[in-house]
Amino acid sequence: MTQPGGPPGDTRHALVGPAEVWEKQREFQIGFLLSHGLQPSHYLLDIGCGTLRGGIPLIRFLEVGRYYGIDVRADVLEEARQELRENNLEEKQPDIRHTPSLSEVTFALSFDFIWAFAVLIHMTDDVADDCLALVARSLAAGGRFYANVNINVVREKGRWFGFPVVARPLGFYGQLAGKHKLEIRDLGSMREIRRGIDGGGVETSHMLEFRRAAQS
Numbered sequence: 001m002t003q004p005g006g007p008p009g010d011t012r013h014a015l016v017g018p019a020e021v022w023e024k025q026r027e028f029q030i031g032f033l034l035s036h037g038l039q040p041s042h043y044l045l046d047i048g049c050g051t052l053r054g055g056i057p058l059i060r061f062l063e064v065g066r067y068y069g070i071d072v073r074a075d076v077l078e079e080a081r082q083e084l085r086e087n088n089l090e091e092k093q094p095d096i097r098h099t100p101s102l103s104e105v106t107f108a109l110s111f112d113f114i115w116a117f118a119v120l121i122h123m124t125d126d127v128a129d130d131c132l133a134l135v136a137r138s139l140a141a142g143g144r145f146y147a148n149v150n151i152n153v154v155r156e157k158g159r160w161f162g163f164p165v166v167a168r169p170l171g172f173y174g175q176l177a178g179k180h181k182l183e184i185r186d187l188g189s190m191r192e193i194r195r196g197i198d199g200g201g202v203e204t205s206h207m208l209e210f211r212r213a214a215q216s
């Protein structure tokens, strides 16, 4: 499929993962968030939004101005904007921002949902720390952050588009959550979560939920 003004669709899709599972990965994201209470009026921040694989259905579902997407790769965000145009969703006015450093990102609002799908698996420990700090300062009271992560004691698993592919013990995220005054809950393996949905997901990838810690 060749798109006017952009690379072939498969080339764009390959910028965020294997093209053959692109559709499944898109459908899973909105399905998961809807099953966890996402409403059209909610404000959602998509960290590492890439080409809007997950973002397009979310933008379609949310009310005008509710979707915010950030990514460290400017060229990939150009593809995201093209994807937005091709889906006739510019009228939804998503805020799509290039963010070279998560430590410098601020928003004038707070979010009901923050989402990072297949993103923390590409962050070094320092960047993951910056990410949790961003979540802590951007999450609304009662808001939730969901992120899937690779759980393992063997940390470095290779590279993807210049990013590391990392696995970390669950305790790493528990410590980061505590540092940023967040509560963490392991929702279980992606194999379990996706069983009966699309059969995707592996045992060593887990979905984590973070909320603001209750004030003591």
Ligand SMILES: C[S@@+](CC[C@H](N)C(=O)[O-])C[C@H]1O[C@@H](n2cnc3c(N)ncnc32)[C@H](O)[C@@H]1O
Pocket (backbone or CB within 6 Å): 015, 016, 017, 025, 047, 048, 049, 050, 051, 052, 053, 054, 070, 071, 072, 073, 076, 099, 102, 116, 117, 118, 119, 122, 123, 127, 163
């Ligand atoms: C595997 S892709 C997933 C993209 C998207 N979440 C999806 O599901 O289609 C990972 C994305 O995270 C982005 N990313 C990695 N490190 C980042 C950082 N420090 N800040 C923002 N985005 C980052 C990459 O550029 C890439 O687009």
